[in-house]
Amino acid sequence: MKRERLDKVLANMGLGTRKEVKALVKQGAVVVDGVVANDPGMHVVAEEQEILVDGEPLNYKRWVYVLMNKPPGVISATEDSMHETVVDLLPYEWAIKVHPVGRLDIDTEGLLLLTNDGQLSHSLLSPKKKVEKEYFARIDGRVTEEHVAAFAKGVELEDFTTLPAKLEILSSGENSEIRVTIMEGKFHQVKRMFAAFGLHVSYLQRVRMGPLHLDPSLEPGEYRELTEEELTMLQQHVKGNQ
Structure with a gap:
């Protein structure tokens, strides 16, 4: 120690x-x-x-692991002069320690991990680890099996071609609902992937990162510490992806 x-x-x-x-x-x-x-x-x-x-x-903890259901309108940062940040939602003794693991857009909701464990954070974000990020989304427009096939091959964007992604259609029509799983986390990636086909993402929520799932009991803006089981699963997952 x-x-x-x-x-x-x-x-x-x-x-x-x-x-x-x-x-x-x-x-x-x-x-x-x-x-x-x-x-x-x-x-x-x-x-x-x-x-x-x-x-x-004094109940001291060296490492802090916080699972948050990020609300819309809050940015994934430790400080900002214009907007409320995710650490602003936390109690002071956590807020001064932790950072968000990756980023969700200001209007995107869902699973966000915050920690002061830099090694775990780096592993979860490392492209080499290929940690899956799963999202639920509502799309303006019809999503078809052609899109599923295109996502599975990788979508060519202006600056890079995405890794193969899994697209699941939950409902399709004038407005569609989908789940999509990616292994990267580039800026606006999910939105840009659909925009490449002329489709607009009207709602986006991250529901999973690796083995860690969004807790359905957490309302937007609520948070809790990871359980020992969740932390062990995360640590084993990144270790197994070496």
């Missing part, structure tokens, strides 16, 4: 700035393993030691 400065641990838990948590320590408000801490720079192993702040235990 990693040893870290006490003031850094407290600040990372959202208890204040480094200056503010140093003042907390000097006031005698922090107890480590039954002893009042008097040095903000003392090194602790936060996962193993008992740390009390004003008598309340």
Whole structure:
């Protein structure tokens, strides 16, 4: 386990700035393993030691994994001067740590993973891993088996040709509903793939990333931590795709 400065641990838990948590320590408000801490720079192993702040235990977690149902109108970023971001929806102690794994367009809803585990994030986004991303979409126009075949071959766009994608037609007519699974995550990719055939995506929702599925109990804007089972599945999935 990693040893870290006490003031850094407290600040990372959202208890204040480094200056503010140093003042907390000097006031005698922090107890480590039954002893009042008097040095903000003392090194602790936060996962193993008992740390009390004003008598309340500090439940420290080094790694944070958050599953969110991203709502429309919110951007997949850690900060932005114009729009609300996905981390703005989180409690402060998570928001200061995590970043979104990949991006969903501002008007796209659905599954978004946020974490401070850079290695897992990199693996999930690496083209070499070919992690599937599955979307549900509503399309203005009729989607046909010809489109299914074209997606399966890879769609030629202006700047690149997509990898083969699985397109499933749920309903077809003046407006169609589909599921599409891609192994990339390029800018506006799903929308651009349909636009290549003169079709407009009117609604887009990501429902799966690798083995991780959108929790149907989460309303747009809601979130929860990953379960141990979900985290293990993700870790094993990227390891198996090496």
